[in-house]
Amino acid sequence: MKDKFKSSKWQEVINWAQKRSLFMLHYCTGCGAIELPPTMTSRYDMSRFGIGPAATPRQADILLITGYLSTKTLRRVIYTYEQMQDPKFVMGFGSCTINGGMYWDSYNTIKQLDKYIPVDLYIAGCMPRPEAILEGFMELKNKIETGNADGYLRYKEDYDFYKENQEKVLGEVKRRQ
Amino acid sequence: MRNESEVIELIKNKLNPLDVKKLRTQNLAVTLKKDELISGLNYLKAHSYIHLATISCVDWIDDNEFELVYHLFSYEDKINISVKTRIDRKESKFVTIKNIWAVAQYYERDIHDFFGVEFEGNDDMDELILENWNDIPPMRKDFNTREYVDEKYEWREYHG
Numbered sequence: 107m108k109d110k111f112k113s114s115k116w117q118e119v120i121n122w123a124q125k126r127s128l129f130m131l132h133y134c135t136g137c138g139a140i141e142l143p144p145t146m147t148s149r150y151d152m153s154r155f156g157i158g159p160a161a162t163p164r165q166a167d168i169l170l171i172t173g174y175l176s177t178k179t180l181r182r183v184i185y186t187y188e189q190m191q192d193p194k195f196v197m198g199f200g201s202c203t204i205n206g207g208m209y210w211d212s213y214n215t216i217k218q219l220d221k222y223i224p225v226d227l228y229i230a231g232c233m234p235r236p237e238a239i240l241e242g243f244m245e246l247k248n249k250i251e252t253g254n255a256d257g258y259l260r261y262k263e264d265y266d267f268y269k270e271n272q273e274k275v276l277g278e279v280k281r282r283q
Numbered sequence: 284m285r286n287e288s289e290v291i292e293l294i295k296n297k298l299n300p301l302d303v304k305k306l307r308t309q310n311l312a313v314t315l316k317k318d319e320l321i322s323g324l325n326y327l328k329a330h331s332y333i334h335l336a337t338i339s340c341v342d343w344i345d346d347n348e349f350e351l352v353y354h355l356f357s358y359e360d361k362i363n364i365s366v367k368t369r370i371d372r373k374e375s376k377f378v379t380i381k382n383i384w385a386v387a388q389y390y391e392r393d394i395h396d397f398f399g400v401e402f403e404g405n406d407d408m409d410e411l412i413l414e415n416w417n418d419i420p421p422m423r424k425d426f427n428t429r430e431y432v433d434e435k436y437e438w439r440e441y442h443g
Contacts, residue, residue, distance in 0.1 A: 178414045205439045213421050213428050214413070217436045275435060277415035 125250040128157045131166035136173020145236040163189040174202035174215045198228045221271040224257035312365045320368045331359040338390040344424040347372045379405035397422035
């Protein structure tokens with residue numbers, strides 16, 4: 107049923123509209139935060155691609171994780187992610203989110219972001235320059251248009267997998283309905 | 284305003300230190316016995332060393348001791364003093380100085396997080412930086428970071 111709906115003409119129209127208006131919540135955990143002001147402002151100007159910064163999780167479409175996540179921060183990221191409205195997309199930014207980066211042997215930072223929340227796209231680099239971020243956004247827009255940016259659906263389907271991994275590193279994760 | 288050698292003389296005469304030395308310009312290191320530390324800090328605070336910058340801790344695992352370092356600064360002398368004392372590593376207990384500097388409460392919580400040192404009199408010893416930590420304190424020298432990481436996290440597999 108869902109697949110049928112996904113591939114329908116109406117969904118194509120939704121995807122078309124979706125990819126042209128993306129609001130980004132940048133969760134600035136690490137040094138990647140410094141690459142975002144030039145990306146947002148006039149030098150690289152990401153608003154020409156229809157992407158703008160959002161103030162709160164409930165208004166955002168993209169969650170951009172810009173760097174390493176300590177376990178304490180991961181808990182806040184999970185709260186943030188679960189507050190966001192569907193459809194929502196997660197971008198992992200920098201090598202720290204991919205394999206731990208320079209914090210690979212730290213006792214307190216997670217090594218693979220996609221074990222805890224579903225990641226649609228990684229931008230590799232330490233740090234990626236604004237050009238790379240924009241390239242990542244273009245790729246995300248392609249994925250949205252073709253219906254491949256389905257991280258939020260995977261989160262619902264594989265919720266047990268994610269929850270198990272989250273609880274392994276965090277202990278209890280409190281959720282209020 | 285005193286210079287370094289005058290402050291060293293003052294400390295030597297009044298505080299009965301185990302060791303005093305000038306590390307470089309505007310930097311002194313003083314080692315006190317642990318019973319005399321509180322009175323020493325009180326004395327220095329009364330003599331213009333009113334700023335407690337931080338408290339740090341060093342794990343001397345071979346000597347089986349922790350070293351607590353209280354970093355003081357005087358706005359009049361423009362001199363930093365590191366007041367050091369050593370406590371036993373097995374029974375890692377010391378007295379709080381939150382009655383002298385209220386901010387010390389947080390520094391002591393931090394040291395309790397990372398080294399497991401208890402401070403008597405400081406009753407708020409909840410985790411400050413770490414969350415749900417269930418191993419030995421991570422900044423101790425006998426904490427094996429690699430082993431812990433191997434156990435808790437998974438490495439990404441690469442193909443090709």
